[in-house]
Amino acid sequence: MAKASLEPLETPALLEDFYRQMVFIRHFEEKCNFAYRQGKVGGYMHVYIGMEATAVGWNAALRQGWDYVITAYRDHPQPLLMGSDPVAVMAEIMGRRGGLSKGKGGSMHLYDIKRGFFGGWGIVGGHTALGLGLAFAAKYREEDRVTLCYLGDGAANAGVFFECLNMAGLWDLPIVFIIENNEFAMGTRLEHHAADTELWKRGLPFGIESERVDGMDVLQVYSDATRIVDKVRKEGKPHLIEVMNYRFAGHGAADNDRQLYRTREEEELNMRRDPIKRLEEMLLERNLMTRESMEAIDEELTLKVDEIYEKADASPFPEPHEVYEDVYTDITVERGH
């Protein structure tokens, strides 16, 4: 991993933005966990705690409202970063009518199509083909949009993903496959699910420029992301990266015994890499922010998330008749059992 040159990409304002975004996601996700414990969220829910630097750094490299983003089910940070109403995000996670998908999608299926966020998918690896289609459409229309397609280390083994790598390489499609290697496919450690644990090599047989990059240092992430997004935009060719990060939380809200697949010592060791703490240390070191200003931001965002949660919780549940809506664009579904 080459060390990024931090100048001239960063400015104090940008660094504060990064800090705010990461802290906001952290608090938002903690609030989601709280809501789940309160019985306000059901089903499967997967939070992004510990991985914030990856989404923040990559999002900052995009042209908002132009580029496309698609990911799997650990999808809360994407719409938050892309400008979606956070109340609508939280309301969707809580299954309310005011949610992004009117309560039909849930935590795993967030979408904000007009902002270029295409979900939000629950079949591991399945969405990589859709992401490829977004990139195909951009090339077809001769637009310089870049598609970011996030997937996990577990999805890197899915057959359809290899099919997509082949087509991306064959047709030079402008897509970045971002394998977020958080070391676990649900409860299965990388060493137990991948014949070659260097997942960045997955792109090589298909002629796709591929590399492994850091996912915990937001400045390094931003630097790599900017370089790669600009290159893909300019050259119109795919790129594959393996981002090394770590989820501090369990796989999902239903994962209540992490010791089945990793030790406390390992977790503690990795939590020392906390991307937020890391940025705090750097900001202090360089005298760009004070401890007091960080604490003020933390408090401000804690209150903001509280407010988001309250507003979302005030959104009504869908009415029973809404079950028939949005199945088709034009025809009404037969009613009753």
Next chain:
Amino acid sequence: MPTIETTYRDAIHRCIDEEMTRNPDVFVIGEDIGRYEGTFKVTKGLWPKYGEKRVVDTPITEPGFTGLAIGAAMVGLRPIVEMMTMSFSILALDQIINHAAKIHSMTGGQATVPLVVRGPGGAAKQLSAQHSHSMEGWYAHVPGLKVVAPATVEDAYGMLKTAIWDDNPVIFTENPGLYTLKGTIPDNKDFSVPFGKCQVLREGSDLTLVGYSRMTRVNLEAADKLAEKGVSAEVVDVRSLLPLDTETIFASVAKTHRAIVVYEDWRSGGFGAEIAARIGESCFDDLDAPVVRVGGLNVPMPYARVLELECIPDVDDVIAAVDKLG
């Protein structure tokens, strides 16, 4: 209006060609559809005319290219995916069922998927167990999809128009036994046949034969033979499985009081069973006899021609079923 003499295959080809000319967002994608002209030659001539950008020869990766088409459709392109046979669409079920069909719903109406998946479905001739599936009943089970199976040349042309213009994912199945069928289509590029409307292809008073795709041809032939025996059979061509026009079917049953549902798919759990159940549920008072199903034998399609023919319902099977009605 002037008409054009053509075949089922050429009507589909003409429709695709016209819509590609009309709308630059329409493209075709699939295996061997460009340079090789398509396994059943439906796309012949499109590749030289539109180039590889809009006639996309893919690797043999049904999940991948179907998913690609879905993604492209989500941003407004209008892909027509050719399955070399509908049997191969089994590989892409995850993309079709678990992605395309529910995107409009999962996004709360934000995204649409104007996608057509078309290709030969059902038995051709000795293609044996892995290439002979009738998939339409499987797809008609899935909310969010539309499923059509035209039996006439005019419908092949007009329903594919509707499919391409539709903002929802459409499964368009073409029985390979129909490709050489001759017929006429209106000389009108704007002609279309709406989904969700059965048509009565032959009027009758003694019993109703309900079917779709090639089985409608079998039913028409059976009706001819039955007429020779003094039995007047009405032939209802379902055309559109999802949405399904039960009104026309029920009206016919109300008139004839007897119904036989004919389908090539495995008899057990095939779409004909759904039609039969609906007639049973809604037409109990009209029926003078139980609804009879004539379906494909519940076995993997064998290779030997004599065994293959044993599996597929034919005119004799339909006529034999009439005897069951009493």
